[in-house]
Amino acid sequence: MTAGPGVGADAAGRPDLRLYLVTGDVPAGADLADVVSAAVEGGVTTLQLRDKSGTRDDVIRVGTRLVERLAGTGVTFIVNDDVDAARAIPGAGLHVGPDDLHPADARSSLGDAAVIGWSIHDVAQLDDAAALEACDYLAVSPVWPTPTKPDTTTPWGLDGVRRLRDAVPARLPLVAIGGITAANAASVVGAGADGVCVVSAICSAADPQAAAHTLRAQVDAALGRAPGWSP
Ligand SMILES: Cc1ncc(COP(=O)(O)OP(=O)(O)O)c(N)n1
Ligand SMILES: Cc1nc(C(=O)O)sc1CCOP(=O)(O)O
Numbered sequence: 001m002t003a004g005p006g007v008g009a010d011a012a013g014r015p016d017l018r019l020y021l022v023t024g025d026v027p028a029g030a031d032l033a034d035v036v037s038a039a040v041e042g043g044v045t046t047l048q049l050r051d052k053s054g055t056r057d058d059v060i061r062v063g064t065r066l067v068e069r070l071a072g073t074g075v076t077f078i079v080n081d082d083v084d085a086a087r088a089i090p091g092a093g094l095h096v097g098p099d100d101l102h103p104a105d106a107r108s109s110l111g112d113a114a115v116i117g118w119s120i121h122d123v124a125q126l127d128d129a130a131a132l133e134a135c136d137y138l139a140v141s142p143v144w145p146t147p148t149k150p151d152t153t154t155p156w157g158l159d160g161v162r163r164l165r166d167a168v169p170a171r172l173p174l175v176a177i178g179g180i181t182a183a184n185a186a187s188v189v190g191a192g193a194d195g196v197c198v199v200s201a202i203c204s205a206a207d208p209q210a211a212a213h214t215l216r217a218q219v220d221a222a223l224g225r226a227p228g229w230s231p
């Protein structure tokens with residue numbers, strides 16, 4: 001859907017979704033912006049600010065600081081859930097799930113340049129043509145259960161990633177989230193994902209730059225292999 005570049009998107013407005021970091025708890029004493037900077041150095045290509053407990057003002061303040069950190073990196077910046085916060089942060093995109101604002105309403109609010117993503121919990125969501133038209137990517141939600149988000153719906157597993165890749169229009173990139181680590185990222189890409197989204201594999205790592213580097217190497221190597229490859 002995107003007609004022009006948002007923060008980090010290419011000239012055609014497409015985000016680079018290969019390694020997508022969603023923010024979460026960082027180790028005691030660590031600063032989120034420093035963790036993000038290290039992760040970007042390591043190879044993160046898209047960043048989502050996900051704060052389920054802060055106020056809108058908190059999200060706008062932290063998000064604006066993160067966008068400043070991302071300047072010149074080419075990393076796409078996305079806010080979770082809150083379209084008003086996204087509107088207040090220059091160049092921010094938005095990620096929504098089926099219980100959030102409808103993607104078409106998000107598109108109306110944010111305009112053509114914003115990157116918009118939608119979580120897929122149920123294959124019936126793919127019948128919503130207006131939603132798919134409004135989106136720049138879809139997220140397989142979740143691939144595996146994860147303690148980071150205990151309230152997910154039924155996990156898709158690798159077979160679910162394959163089924164969704166077959167069912168989703170080819171123009172729409174598919175990312176995957178939930179329980180992804182350096183040990184299984186390649187299998188997720190081999191099943192058809194265009195990128196992987198992680199929280200704890202980077203945010204909880206002792207060395208976020210090294211963790212991102214390892215994940216990115218796994219993803220890039222798997223993207224370079226034939227479709228259907230699995231370890
Ligand atoms: C990239 C990405 N995928 C999935 C989600 C989850 O969205 P949702 O189902 O709306 O759940 P919350 O994150 O809002 O708890 C996501 N945030 N990002
Ligand atoms: C934010 C989020 N959304 C999910 C979904 O299934 O929609 S799973 C999740 C958390 C993913 O954390 P980790 O990488 O630590 O498993």
Ligand SMILES: [Mg+2]
Nearest residue numbers: 081096097100
């Ligand atoms: Mg949501």
